[in-house]
Amino acid sequence: MKHRWLLWFCLLLPWTAMASTVQATLDRNDVHLGETVTLNLRISDAMTASTPDLSALDHDFEVLGTSTSSSLSVINGKQSAELIIGVALRPKHQGDLQIPSLTVGGSQTNPLTLHVEAPDTSASTHTGQDVFVEAQASADHVYLGQQILYTVRLFYAGDLDGGSLPNPDVNGAELKQLGNDINYEAVRDGHRYHVVERRYALTPHHAGSLVVPSIEFQGEMLDRGNPNDPGGFFNPGGLFGNTTPVTADSPEVKIDVQAPPASWGQTTWLPARSLTLSLQGLPGDNKLTAGQPLNLRLSVDAQGVSGDALPALSLPTIDGATVYPDQPKTSTHDDGEWLTGHSERGFAIIPQRAGTLTIPEITLTWFDVQSGQKKIASIPSHTLTVLAANGAPAPAATTSPSAVATSPAVASSAATPAIAQVAPAASSPTPWRWIALGSIALWLLSTAVFAWLYSKRKRAQASVTKPRIEPTDSTRTLRQAFLESARGDDRAIQGRRLLAWARAERPGLRNLGQVADALASDEQRAAIVTLQREQYAGVSAETRMDLAATFAKGFAWQQDNQAGTESPLPPLYPFKLD
Known part of the structure:
Protein backbone atom coordinates (compact mmCIF):
# COMPACT_ATOMS: atom_id res chain seq x y z
CA MET A 1 0.00 0.00 0.00
CA LYS A 2 2.84 2.37 0.83
CA HIS A 3 4.48 1.81 -2.55
CA ARG A 4 1.12 2.22 -4.32
CA TRP A 5 0.66 5.72 -2.84
CA LEU A 6 4.21 6.59 -3.89
CA LEU A 7 3.44 5.46 -7.45
CA TRP A 8 0.31 7.64 -7.60
CA PHE A 9 2.29 10.61 -6.28
CA CYS A 10 4.95 10.18 -8.98
CA LEU A 11 2.27 9.98 -11.67
CA LEU A 12 0.50 13.12 -10.48
CA LEU A 13 3.66 15.16 -9.86
CA PRO A 14 4.19 16.23 -13.54
CA TRP A 15 0.59 17.43 -13.73
CA THR A 16 0.87 19.48 -10.57
CA ALA A 17 4.13 21.02 -11.84
CA MET A 18 2.34 22.01 -15.06
CA ALA A 19 -0.55 23.77 -13.29
CA SER A 20 -2.01 26.20 -15.81
CA THR A 21 -2.43 29.92 -15.30
CA VAL A 22 -5.17 32.04 -16.88
CA GLN A 23 -5.03 35.68 -17.94
CA ALA A 24 -7.93 37.74 -19.28
CA THR A 25 -7.39 40.65 -21.71
CA LEU A 26 -9.52 42.83 -23.99
CA ASP A 27 -8.47 43.69 -27.52
CA ARG A 28 -9.74 47.26 -26.83
CA ASN A 29 -10.44 49.12 -23.60
CA ASP A 30 -12.59 51.90 -25.14
CA VAL A 31 -15.44 51.25 -27.58
CA HIS A 32 -18.61 52.92 -28.87
CA LEU A 33 -22.05 51.54 -28.21
CA GLY A 34 -22.95 49.13 -31.01
CA GLU A 35 -19.36 47.94 -31.51
CA THR A 36 -18.05 44.52 -30.54
CA VAL A 37 -15.08 43.69 -28.39
CA THR A 38 -13.16 40.43 -27.91
CA LEU A 39 -12.39 39.00 -24.48
CA ASN A 40 -9.29 36.78 -24.75
CA LEU A 41 -8.74 34.11 -22.08
CA ARG A 42 -5.11 32.92 -22.31
CA ILE A 43 -4.44 29.56 -20.62
CA SER A 44 -0.78 28.61 -20.28
CA ASP A 45 0.47 24.99 -20.29
CA ALA A 46 -2.78 23.69 -21.73
CA MET A 47 -3.93 22.42 -25.12
CA THR A 48 -7.62 21.89 -24.36
CA ALA A 49 -10.12 23.45 -21.97
CA SER A 50 -13.88 23.72 -21.74
CA THR A 51 -15.62 27.03 -22.34
CA PRO A 52 -16.22 28.74 -18.99
CA ASP A 53 -19.60 29.76 -17.63
CA LEU A 54 -20.30 33.19 -19.18
CA SER A 55 -23.67 33.83 -17.55
CA ALA A 56 -22.11 36.55 -15.35
CA LEU A 57 -21.72 38.68 -18.50
CA ASP A 58 -25.40 38.61 -19.54
CA HIS A 59 -26.33 41.73 -17.58
CA ASP A 60 -24.02 44.10 -19.51
CA PHE A 61 -23.10 42.20 -22.70
CA GLU A 62 -24.45 40.12 -25.53
CA VAL A 63 -22.28 37.02 -25.95
CA LEU A 64 -22.06 36.64 -29.74
CA GLY A 65 -19.89 33.52 -29.85
CA THR A 66 -16.60 31.91 -28.89
CA SER A 67 -13.55 30.62 -30.72
CA THR A 68 -10.42 28.75 -29.64
CA SER A 69 -6.83 28.63 -30.88
CA SER A 70 -3.82 26.81 -29.48
CA SER A 71 -0.07 26.94 -29.97
CA LEU A 72 2.84 24.69 -28.96
CA SER A 73 6.45 25.89 -28.85
CA VAL A 74 9.80 24.40 -27.81
CA ILE A 75 12.49 26.83 -26.66
CA ASN A 76 15.88 25.50 -25.48
CA GLY A 77 14.39 22.04 -25.10
CA LYS A 78 11.54 23.29 -22.89
CA GLN A 79 8.04 22.72 -24.20
CA SER A 80 5.27 25.25 -23.60
CA ALA A 81 1.66 25.35 -24.74
CA GLU A 82 -0.98 28.08 -24.78
CA LEU A 83 -4.69 27.97 -25.42
CA ILE A 84 -6.68 31.13 -26.21
CA ILE A 85 -10.47 31.23 -25.87
CA GLY A 86 -11.89 34.28 -27.65
CA VAL A 87 -15.32 35.56 -26.57
CA ALA A 88 -17.05 38.10 -28.84
CA LEU A 89 -19.05 40.61 -26.77
CA ARG A 90 -21.37 43.50 -27.65
CA PRO A 91 -22.05 46.03 -24.86
CA LYS A 92 -25.72 46.66 -24.05
CA HIS A 93 -25.32 50.21 -22.66
CA GLN A 94 -22.87 53.04 -22.07
CA GLY A 95 -20.61 53.50 -19.07
CA ASP A 96 -17.76 51.64 -17.40
CA LEU A 97 -18.81 48.01 -17.69
CA GLN A 98 -17.23 45.44 -15.40
CA ILE A 99 -16.12 42.02 -16.62
CA PRO A 100 -16.00 39.93 -13.45
CA SER A 101 -13.54 37.19 -12.61
CA LEU A 102 -14.31 33.95 -14.46
CA THR A 103 -13.40 30.37 -13.58
CA VAL A 104 -11.38 28.72 -16.35
CA GLY A 105 -9.64 25.37 -15.92
CA GLY A 106 -9.80 25.61 -12.14
CA SER A 107 -8.20 29.09 -12.06
CA GLN A 108 -9.69 32.55 -11.66
CA THR A 109 -9.18 35.32 -14.23
CA ASN A 110 -8.48 38.92 -13.36
CA PRO A 111 -11.46 41.33 -13.50
CA LEU A 112 -11.50 43.95 -16.29
CA THR A 113 -13.22 47.26 -17.04
CA LEU A 114 -14.51 48.33 -20.48
CA HIS A 115 -15.36 51.98 -21.18
CA VAL A 116 -18.34 52.30 -23.55
CA GLU A 117 -19.12 55.68 -25.15
CA ALA A 118 -22.14 56.89 -27.10
CA PRO A 119 -22.64 55.56 -30.65
CA ASP A 120 -20.19 57.02 -33.18
CA THR A 121 -21.88 59.13 -35.84
CA SER A 122 -18.73 60.38 -37.54
CA ALA A 123 -19.25 58.09 -40.55
CA ASN A 228 -32.53 36.47 -60.06
CA ASP A 229 -30.57 33.21 -60.30
CA PRO A 230 -29.69 32.18 -56.73
CA GLY A 231 -28.49 28.72 -57.78
CA GLY A 232 -26.95 26.96 -60.72
CA PHE A 233 -24.65 24.22 -61.81
CA PHE A 234 -21.52 26.24 -61.13
CA ASN A 235 -23.00 28.21 -58.22
CA PRO A 236 -25.30 25.98 -56.16
CA GLY A 237 -27.20 28.07 -53.64
CA ALA A 259 9.07 73.23 -30.89
CA PRO A 260 10.23 72.92 -27.26
CA PRO A 261 9.30 75.93 -25.08
CA ALA A 262 11.74 78.82 -25.27
CA SER A 263 12.28 78.60 -21.52
CA TRP A 264 13.49 75.02 -21.71
CA GLY A 265 17.18 75.91 -21.79
CA GLN A 266 20.13 73.73 -22.81
CA THR A 267 18.91 70.53 -21.15
CA THR A 268 18.20 67.59 -23.46
CA TRP A 269 14.61 67.74 -24.67
CA LEU A 270 12.71 64.70 -23.41
CA PRO A 271 8.90 64.72 -23.87
CA ALA A 272 7.08 61.81 -22.20
CA ARG A 273 3.74 60.87 -20.68
CA SER A 274 5.40 59.54 -17.52
CA LEU A 275 8.95 58.85 -16.38
CA THR A 276 10.61 56.99 -13.50
CA LEU A 277 14.26 56.96 -12.48
CA SER A 278 15.66 54.23 -10.23
CA LEU A 279 18.98 53.09 -8.75
CA GLN A 280 19.67 49.52 -7.61
CA GLY A 281 22.63 47.94 -5.83
CA LEU A 282 23.13 50.10 -2.73
CA PRO A 283 24.23 47.99 0.26
CA GLY A 284 21.59 47.42 2.90
CA ASP A 285 23.95 48.24 5.78
CA ASN A 286 25.40 51.32 4.00
CA LYS A 287 28.94 49.96 4.39
CA LEU A 288 31.71 49.49 1.83
CA THR A 289 35.33 48.39 1.90
CA ALA A 290 38.10 50.49 0.43
CA GLY A 291 39.32 49.02 -2.84
CA GLN A 292 36.28 46.77 -3.25
CA PRO A 293 33.88 47.67 -6.13
CA LEU A 294 30.27 48.65 -5.54
CA ASN A 295 28.12 47.68 -8.54
CA LEU A 296 25.18 50.01 -9.12
CA ARG A 297 22.57 49.95 -11.89
CA LEU A 298 20.83 53.15 -12.96
CA SER A 299 17.69 52.81 -15.08
CA VAL A 300 14.95 54.98 -16.55
CA ASP A 301 11.51 54.06 -17.93
CA ALA A 302 9.51 56.56 -19.96
CA GLN A 303 6.06 56.12 -21.52
CA GLY A 304 5.62 57.73 -24.92
CA VAL A 305 9.34 57.53 -25.76
CA SER A 306 11.31 54.80 -27.55
CA GLY A 307 14.35 53.38 -25.81
CA ASP A 308 16.85 54.76 -28.36
CA ALA A 309 15.47 58.30 -27.79
CA LEU A 310 16.36 58.29 -24.10
CA PRO A 311 19.51 60.23 -23.09
CA ALA A 312 22.65 58.39 -22.03
CA LEU A 313 22.72 57.79 -18.28
CA SER A 314 25.67 58.92 -16.19
CA LEU A 315 26.64 59.46 -12.56
CA PRO A 316 27.89 62.73 -11.07
CA THR A 317 31.50 63.03 -9.96
CA ILE A 318 32.00 61.08 -6.72
CA ASP A 319 34.72 62.42 -4.45
CA GLY A 320 37.01 59.70 -3.11
CA ALA A 321 36.05 57.02 -5.64
CA THR A 322 36.77 55.91 -9.19
CA VAL A 323 33.75 55.18 -11.41
CA TYR A 324 33.84 52.67 -14.29
CA PRO A 325 30.64 52.73 -16.42
CA ASP A 326 29.36 49.79 -18.48
CA GLN A 327 27.85 50.01 -21.94
CA PRO A 328 24.24 51.29 -21.84
CA LYS A 329 21.37 48.95 -22.77
CA THR A 330 18.09 50.15 -24.27
CA SER A 331 14.82 48.44 -25.19
CA THR A 332 11.28 49.37 -26.24
CA HIS A 333 7.95 47.66 -25.72
CA ASP A 334 4.36 48.75 -26.27
CA ASP A 335 0.97 48.02 -24.73
CA GLY A 336 -0.91 48.39 -28.01
CA GLU A 337 -1.26 52.14 -27.55
CA TRP A 338 1.94 53.69 -26.18
CA LEU A 339 5.63 53.00 -26.50
CA THR A 340 7.60 52.56 -23.29
CA GLY A 341 11.35 53.06 -23.53
CA HIS A 342 13.78 51.49 -21.08
CA SER A 343 17.44 52.38 -20.63
CA GLU A 344 19.84 51.07 -18.03
CA ARG A 345 23.55 51.30 -17.31
CA GLY A 346 25.82 49.67 -14.78
CA PHE A 347 28.55 51.46 -12.84
CA ALA A 348 31.41 49.98 -10.81
CA ILE A 349 32.36 52.40 -8.01
CA ILE A 350 35.68 51.69 -6.26
CA PRO A 351 36.27 53.65 -3.01
CA GLN A 352 39.85 54.88 -2.75
CA ARG A 353 40.06 55.49 1.00
CA ALA A 354 38.35 54.77 4.27
CA GLY A 355 35.88 57.25 5.68
CA THR A 356 32.58 58.31 4.13
CA LEU A 357 31.54 58.19 0.48
CA THR A 358 28.63 60.28 -0.76
CA ILE A 359 26.83 59.48 -3.99
CA PRO A 360 25.41 62.86 -5.03
CA GLU A 361 21.83 63.43 -6.06
CA ILE A 362 21.00 62.11 -9.54
CA THR A 363 18.51 64.11 -11.61
CA LEU A 364 16.90 63.83 -15.04
CA THR A 365 14.84 66.70 -16.48
CA TRP A 366 11.88 65.82 -18.71
CA PHE A 367 8.72 67.42 -20.12
CA ASP A 368 5.30 66.06 -19.11
CA VAL A 369 3.20 66.23 -22.29
CA GLN A 370 -0.01 65.54 -20.35
CA SER A 371 0.32 68.51 -18.00
CA GLY A 372 2.54 70.66 -20.23
CA GLN A 373 5.04 71.20 -17.40
CA LYS A 374 8.76 70.74 -16.92
CA LYS A 375 9.54 68.07 -14.32
CA ILE A 376 12.65 66.64 -12.69
CA ALA A 377 13.04 63.00 -11.73
CA SER A 378 15.59 62.60 -8.95
CA ILE A 379 17.31 60.09 -6.72
CA PRO A 380 18.41 61.62 -3.40
CA SER A 381 22.05 61.60 -2.36
CA HIS A 382 23.27 58.64 -0.36
CA THR A 383 26.16 58.55 2.13
CA LEU A 384 28.02 55.29 2.75
CA THR A 385 30.62 54.29 5.34
CA VAL A 386 33.87 53.04 3.80
CA LEU A 387 35.87 50.63 5.95
CA ALA A 388 39.59 50.11 5.63
CA ALA A 389 40.79 47.19 3.55
CA ASN A 390 41.27 45.08 6.70
CA GLY A 391 37.67 45.69 7.75
CA ALA A 392 38.49 48.20 10.52
CA PRO A 393 36.36 51.33 10.81
CA ALA A 394 37.66 54.61 9.53
CA PRO A 395 39.79 56.68 11.91
CA ALA A 396 38.06 59.47 13.79
CA ALA A 397 37.97 62.73 11.88
CA THR A 398 39.98 65.70 13.13
CA THR A 399 37.91 68.18 15.07
CA SER A 400 36.62 70.75 12.62
CA PRO A 401 37.33 74.47 13.08
CA SER A 402 33.67 75.23 13.61
CA ALA A 403 33.44 72.64 16.40
CA VAL A 404 36.46 74.13 18.16
CA ALA A 405 35.17 77.66 17.82
CA THR A 406 31.67 76.86 19.10
CA SER A 407 32.60 74.41 21.86
CA PRO A 408 31.92 76.03 25.26
CA ALA A 409 34.50 73.80 26.97
CA VAL A 410 37.40 75.35 25.06
CA ALA A 411 38.80 78.67 26.23
CA SER A 412 38.99 81.47 23.69
CA SER A 413 42.76 81.74 24.07
CA ALA A 414 43.19 78.07 23.14
CA ALA A 415 40.59 78.09 20.39
CA THR A 416 42.35 80.66 18.26
CA PRO A 417 45.59 78.66 17.64
CA ALA A 418 43.55 75.55 16.86
CA ILE A 419 41.63 77.37 14.16
CA ALA A 420 44.80 78.79 12.71
CA GLN A 421 46.28 75.32 12.36
CA VAL A 422 43.28 73.75 10.66
CA ALA A 423 42.27 76.56 8.33
CA PRO A 424 45.30 76.39 5.99
CA ALA A 425 44.72 72.67 5.50
CA ALA A 426 41.14 73.32 4.48
CA SER A 427 42.02 76.15 2.12
CA SER A 428 45.02 74.41 0.52
CA PRO A 429 44.80 70.61 0.76
CA THR A 430 47.35 69.97 -2.01
CA PRO A 431 50.57 69.85 0.20
CA TRP A 432 49.01 67.34 2.55
CA ARG A 433 47.99 65.19 -0.39
CA TRP A 434 51.56 65.18 -1.71
CA ILE A 435 52.88 64.35 1.77
CA ALA A 436 50.44 61.43 2.02
CA LEU A 437 51.42 60.14 -1.43
CA GLY A 438 55.11 60.44 -0.54
CA SER A 439 54.57 58.50 2.67
CA ILE A 440 52.80 55.73 0.78
CA ALA A 441 55.61 55.58 -1.78
CA LEU A 442 58.29 55.31 0.93
CA TRP A 443 56.29 52.58 2.68
CA LEU A 444 55.99 50.59 -0.55
CA LEU A 445 59.72 51.00 -1.24
CA SER A 446 60.71 49.84 2.23
CA THR A 447 58.35 46.88 1.96
CA ALA A 448 59.92 45.86 -1.36
CA VAL A 449 63.46 46.10 0.06
CA PHE A 450 62.51 44.07 3.12
CA ALA A 451 60.89 41.39 0.92
CA TRP A 452 64.03 41.21 -1.26
CA LEU A 453 66.34 40.86 1.73
CA TYR A 454 64.09 38.25 3.31
CA SER A 455 63.96 36.14 0.13
CA LYS A 456 67.76 36.40 -0.27
CA ARG A 457 68.27 35.17 3.27
CA LYS A 458 65.89 32.26 2.75
CA ARG A 459 67.73 31.23 -0.42
CA ALA A 460 71.04 31.32 1.48
CA GLN A 461 69.60 29.10 4.18
CA ALA A 462 68.13 26.75 1.59
CA SER A 463 71.57 26.30 -0.04
CA VAL A 464 72.94 24.91 3.27
CA THR A 465 70.04 22.78 4.48
CA LYS A 466 67.16 21.82 2.23
CA PRO A 467 63.90 21.41 4.17
CA ARG A 468 62.29 18.03 4.29
CA ILE A 469 59.45 17.64 1.79
CA GLU A 470 56.32 16.41 3.44
CA PRO A 471 54.53 13.69 1.50
CA THR A 472 51.42 14.83 -0.34
CA ASP A 473 48.33 12.87 -1.22
CA SER A 474 49.76 12.27 -4.70
CA THR A 475 53.03 10.95 -3.22
CA ARG A 476 51.17 8.57 -0.92
CA THR A 477 49.09 7.30 -3.85
CA LEU A 478 52.17 6.61 -5.98
CA ARG A 479 53.93 4.91 -3.05
CA GLN A 480 50.95 2.66 -2.42
CA ALA A 481 50.76 1.80 -6.14
CA PHE A 482 54.43 0.74 -6.14
CA LEU A 483 54.12 -1.35 -2.99
CA GLU A 484 51.16 -3.18 -4.50
CA SER A 485 53.09 -3.91 -7.71
CA ALA A 486 56.17 -4.98 -5.69
CA ARG A 487 54.27 -8.05 -4.55
CA GLY A 488 53.82 -9.17 -8.16
CA ASP A 489 56.20 -10.38 -10.89
CA ASP A 490 55.90 -7.64 -13.55
CA ARG A 491 59.29 -5.89 -13.31
CA ALA A 492 58.42 -3.30 -15.98
CA ILE A 493 55.43 -2.04 -13.96
CA GLN A 494 57.51 -2.11 -10.77
CA GLY A 495 60.23 0.02 -12.41
CA ARG A 496 57.77 2.59 -13.77
CA ARG A 497 55.91 2.95 -10.50
CA LEU A 498 59.11 3.18 -8.46
CA LEU A 499 60.40 5.98 -10.73
CA ALA A 500 57.04 7.82 -10.57
CA TRP A 501 57.12 7.66 -6.77
CA ALA A 502 60.70 8.92 -6.63
CA ARG A 503 59.98 11.82 -9.06
CA ALA A 504 57.02 12.88 -6.91
CA GLU A 505 59.55 13.54 -4.10
CA ARG A 506 62.52 14.60 -6.26
CA PRO A 507 61.17 16.06 -9.56
CA GLY A 508 64.67 16.47 -11.02
CA LEU A 509 65.28 12.70 -11.34
CA ARG A 510 64.87 11.27 -14.84
CA ASN A 511 65.61 7.53 -14.55
CA LEU A 512 66.21 4.77 -12.01
CA GLY A 513 69.97 5.19 -12.31
CA GLN A 514 69.73 8.77 -11.00
CA VAL A 515 67.39 7.53 -8.27
CA ALA A 516 69.98 5.00 -7.12
CA ASP A 517 72.74 7.65 -7.12
CA ALA A 518 70.62 9.93 -4.92
CA LEU A 519 69.96 7.25 -2.28
CA ALA A 520 72.03 6.85 0.89
CA SER A 521 70.91 3.23 1.52
CA ASP A 522 73.13 0.58 -0.05
CA GLU A 523 70.27 -1.90 0.22
CA GLN A 524 67.92 0.30 -1.78
CA ARG A 525 70.59 1.04 -4.40
CA ALA A 526 71.27 -2.69 -4.77
CA ALA A 527 67.54 -3.38 -5.08
CA ILE A 528 67.27 -0.90 -7.96
CA VAL A 529 70.30 -2.43 -9.71
CA THR A 530 68.80 -5.91 -9.32
CA LEU A 531 65.42 -4.64 -10.59
CA GLN A 532 67.03 -3.23 -13.72
CA ARG A 533 68.95 -6.47 -14.34
CA GLU A 534 65.82 -8.54 -13.99
CA GLN A 535 63.98 -6.19 -16.33
CA TYR A 536 66.60 -5.99 -19.08
CA ALA A 537 69.04 -8.95 -18.54
CA GLY A 538 66.83 -11.64 -17.04
CA VAL A 539 68.26 -12.59 -13.62
CA SER A 540 67.20 -15.87 -11.95
CA ALA A 541 64.58 -15.82 -9.20
CA GLU A 542 67.07 -16.75 -6.48
CA THR A 543 68.80 -13.36 -6.73
CA ARG A 544 65.58 -11.33 -6.45
CA MET A 545 65.10 -9.00 -3.50
CA ASP A 546 61.93 -8.18 -1.57
CA LEU A 547 61.20 -4.68 -3.02
CA ALA A 548 58.19 -4.10 -0.77
CA ALA A 549 60.24 -4.67 2.37
CA THR A 550 63.21 -2.68 1.05
CA PHE A 551 61.17 0.46 0.34
CA ALA A 552 58.50 -0.02 3.02
CA LYS A 553 59.78 2.94 5.07
CA GLY A 554 60.27 5.21 2.05
CA PHE A 555 63.36 6.42 0.23
CA ALA A 556 66.58 6.98 2.20
CA TRP A 557 67.75 10.08 0.36
CA GLN A 558 71.26 11.46 0.71
CA GLN A 559 71.64 14.83 2.44
CA ASP A 560 72.40 17.76 0.13
CA ASN A 561 76.02 18.07 1.31
CA GLN A 562 76.55 14.38 0.64
CA ALA A 563 74.89 14.46 -2.74
CA GLY A 564 76.98 17.38 -3.83
CA THR A 565 80.36 15.55 -3.93
CA GLU A 566 83.15 16.92 -6.03
CA SER A 567 83.05 16.08 -9.69
CA PRO A 568 85.93 13.86 -10.95
CA LEU A 569 86.37 16.25 -13.88
CA PRO A 570 88.92 19.06 -13.54
CA PRO A 571 87.52 22.59 -13.16
CA LEU A 572 86.74 24.55 -16.30
CA TYR A 573 89.03 27.40 -15.18
CA PRO A 574 91.83 25.79 -13.07
CA PHE A 575 93.71 29.06 -12.67
CA LYS A 576 92.66 31.96 -10.49
CA LEU A 577 92.40 35.19 -12.42
CA ASP A 578 93.63 38.30 -10.71
Missing part, protein backbone atom coordinates in the same frame (compact mmCIF):
# COMPACT_ATOMS: atom_id res chain seq x y z
CA SER A 124 -22.42 59.85 -41.80
CA THR A 125 -20.60 60.85 -45.00
CA HIS A 126 -20.10 57.15 -45.80
CA THR A 127 -23.81 56.28 -45.74
CA GLY A 128 -24.56 53.59 -48.28
CA GLN A 129 -20.90 52.70 -48.96
CA ASP A 130 -19.89 49.07 -48.66
CA VAL A 131 -16.21 49.89 -47.98
CA PHE A 132 -14.57 52.97 -46.49
CA VAL A 133 -11.41 53.83 -44.51
CA GLU A 134 -11.06 56.13 -41.52
CA ALA A 135 -7.84 57.61 -40.11
CA GLN A 136 -7.34 59.77 -37.06
CA ALA A 137 -4.62 60.96 -34.67
CA SER A 138 -5.03 61.07 -30.91
CA ALA A 139 -3.99 64.76 -30.93
CA ASP A 140 -3.68 67.45 -33.61
CA HIS A 141 -1.27 69.66 -31.59
CA VAL A 142 1.85 67.92 -30.30
CA TYR A 143 5.40 68.73 -29.29
CA LEU A 144 8.49 67.75 -31.20
CA GLY A 145 9.41 64.15 -30.28
CA GLN A 146 6.08 63.47 -28.58
CA GLN A 147 4.56 60.11 -29.46
CA ILE A 148 0.87 60.08 -30.38
CA LEU A 149 -1.49 57.33 -31.47
CA TYR A 150 -2.42 57.15 -35.17
CA THR A 151 -5.30 54.76 -35.98
CA VAL A 152 -6.52 53.43 -39.32
CA ARG A 153 -9.87 51.57 -39.57
CA LEU A 154 -11.20 49.66 -42.56
CA PHE A 155 -15.01 49.30 -42.62
CA TYR A 156 -16.69 46.84 -44.97
CA ALA A 157 -20.18 45.39 -45.28
CA GLY A 158 -20.47 41.91 -46.77
CA ASP A 159 -17.56 39.59 -47.48
CA LEU A 160 -14.11 40.48 -48.78
CA ASP A 161 -12.16 38.06 -50.94
CA GLY A 162 -8.71 39.45 -50.13
CA GLY A 163 -7.37 42.97 -50.10
CA SER A 164 -4.38 45.21 -49.42
CA LEU A 165 -4.11 48.05 -46.90
CA PRO A 166 -0.59 49.60 -47.00
CA ASN A 167 1.13 51.47 -44.20
CA PRO A 168 1.25 55.27 -44.45
CA ASP A 169 4.46 56.82 -45.77
CA VAL A 170 5.16 59.87 -43.59
CA ASN A 171 7.99 62.35 -44.15
CA GLY A 172 9.46 63.98 -41.06
CA ALA A 173 8.16 61.45 -38.56
CA GLU A 174 8.66 57.88 -37.39
CA LEU A 175 5.74 55.50 -37.77
CA LYS A 176 5.72 52.12 -36.01
CA GLN A 177 2.85 49.63 -35.98
CA LEU A 178 1.64 48.61 -32.53
CA GLY A 179 0.64 44.97 -32.19
CA ASN A 180 -1.51 43.08 -34.69
CA ASP A 181 -4.68 44.10 -36.49
CA ILE A 182 -7.87 44.10 -34.39
CA ASN A 183 -11.12 42.75 -35.85
CA TYR A 184 -14.57 43.66 -34.55
CA GLU A 185 -18.02 44.90 -35.63
CA ALA A 186 -19.41 48.43 -35.47
CA VAL A 187 -22.63 50.22 -36.34
CA ARG A 188 -22.57 53.43 -38.38
CA ASP A 189 -25.80 55.21 -39.34
CA GLY A 190 -27.78 52.08 -38.67
CA HIS A 191 -25.55 49.89 -40.83
CA ARG A 192 -23.42 47.11 -39.36
CA TYR A 193 -19.84 46.79 -40.60
CA HIS A 194 -16.89 44.52 -40.12
CA VAL A 195 -13.90 46.57 -38.94
CA VAL A 196 -10.17 45.99 -39.22
CA GLU A 197 -8.30 48.40 -36.93
CA ARG A 198 -4.56 49.08 -37.13
CA ARG A 199 -2.65 51.27 -34.67
CA TYR A 200 0.63 53.13 -35.09
CA ALA A 201 2.99 55.05 -32.84
CA LEU A 202 3.65 58.37 -34.60
CA THR A 203 6.63 60.47 -33.44
CA PRO A 204 7.37 63.79 -35.25
CA HIS A 205 11.02 64.64 -35.92
CA HIS A 206 10.61 68.26 -37.04
CA ALA A 207 8.61 71.24 -35.84
CA GLY A 208 5.97 72.69 -38.13
CA SER A 209 3.09 71.17 -40.06
CA LEU A 210 3.04 67.39 -40.42
CA VAL A 211 0.79 65.72 -42.98
CA VAL A 212 0.00 62.02 -42.87
CA PRO A 213 -0.95 61.21 -46.47
CA SER A 214 -3.96 59.22 -47.59
CA ILE A 215 -3.67 55.47 -48.06
CA GLU A 216 -5.77 53.42 -50.49
CA PHE A 217 -7.39 50.09 -49.80
CA GLN A 218 -7.74 47.73 -52.77
CA GLY A 219 -9.69 44.51 -52.52
CA GLU A 220 -12.31 42.19 -53.95
CA MET A 221 -15.88 42.15 -52.66
CA LEU A 222 -17.58 38.77 -52.96
CA ASP A 223 -20.91 38.74 -54.81
CA ARG A 224 -22.73 35.62 -53.63
CA GLY A 225 -24.82 35.33 -56.74
CA ASN A 226 -27.34 36.93 -58.96
CA PRO A 227 -30.56 37.54 -56.98
CA GLY A 238 -25.28 31.18 -54.70
CA LEU A 239 -22.28 30.23 -52.52
CA PHE A 240 -19.57 30.87 -55.09
CA GLY A 241 -20.45 34.25 -56.54
CA ASN A 242 -18.26 36.56 -58.59
CA THR A 243 -16.00 39.22 -57.07
CA THR A 244 -16.14 42.93 -57.64
CA PRO A 245 -13.07 45.21 -57.24
CA VAL A 246 -13.49 47.78 -54.48
CA THR A 247 -11.27 50.68 -53.38
CA ALA A 248 -11.37 53.18 -50.54
CA ASP A 249 -9.10 56.07 -49.52
CA SER A 250 -8.38 57.36 -46.04
CA PRO A 251 -8.43 61.12 -45.39
CA GLU A 252 -5.25 63.12 -44.91
CA VAL A 253 -4.44 63.92 -41.31
CA LYS A 254 -2.71 67.20 -40.44
CA ILE A 255 -0.82 67.68 -37.19
CA ASP A 256 0.71 70.85 -35.79
CA VAL A 257 4.14 70.08 -34.29
CA GLN A 258 5.43 72.62 -31.75
